[in-house]
Every structure is written in structure tokens, then in C-alpha cells.
Amino acid sequence: MSRFLVFGRHRLPLSIFLGMCFNLVVAPVVYAATGDDFSRTQVWALGLLGIVTLGVSIYLFFVMFIPEKF
Template sequence: MKHKLNDSDLVQAISFVWSQWRKQQLPLAIFIVLCLNLAIAPVVYAASDGILERRSAWAIGILGFVTIALVIYLFVVVFQPERF
């Protein structure tokens, strides 16, 4: 029996993720980065003209997201040190 995705199921899933955001930020952030990497990795792979392997394109995409996250974190630490 196939289960179709209803609008109410989608709203319920979004509300569950939204309610868990405050409790578990790190796993959700990792999931979002991996989902965004689904869009970035093919662009990196296509820009390399087949020189890179797909695995390397994924690694470069994740490395880019980690670098951006580190820059944002350090920016916040420098300009708001009382929070840390």
C-alpha cells in the first residue's frame, strides 16, 4: 500500500522540526548543510570539467560550508565576546 504525502503530513513534519530546533541544534544544522551540499556539489563537479571525482566535489562543498561557519562563528566571538 503506497502512502501519499498529504499537506497535513508536510505541515506536521515542519512543525516537528521547528519544535526540535531549540533542543537539538547541531544535528539539524548538519542535516541542513548536507541538504545544501546537494545543490553545491554538482556545481563544483561541473565546474571542474570532470577532473575531480564526485567524492572530491562533495568534500569541497562540505569544506566550503565548514569554512563559512567558522568565519561566522569567529566574527560573532570577536564582536560579542561577552556571550562566550
């Protein structure tokens, strides 16, 4: 029970950490696709922007089609 409360209270830092870890996979793909047009900082920002956009899209999809939960 206490383990569940720890994950419940610290959900935002855990989400940010997992997003950054996922960006370690996404950033090299974006960097390879763009070539030398963007710097590594810009690629990291584009990767995070893509992850956030995907997350918000999924959230809004569920809010539109399952509004009773929210």
C-alpha cells in the first residue's frame, strides 16, 4: 500500500523522467532525419515537443470519447 502512495504522490517527476528517457531514443532518430540542419539542443527540444504533443493528443482523445471518467 505504501508503495502505491509513493508513485501516486510523485507522478509528475516520474513522468518527466520517463519522458526524458524516451527522448534518448527519439532524439537520435530526429537528428539523423534532419542531418546537420539542427543542433543537438534543437533536436532534444523537438523530441520533447513531439512527446508532449502525442501525450496531449492521447489525453484529449480519451476525454472526448470517455468523458464519464473525467
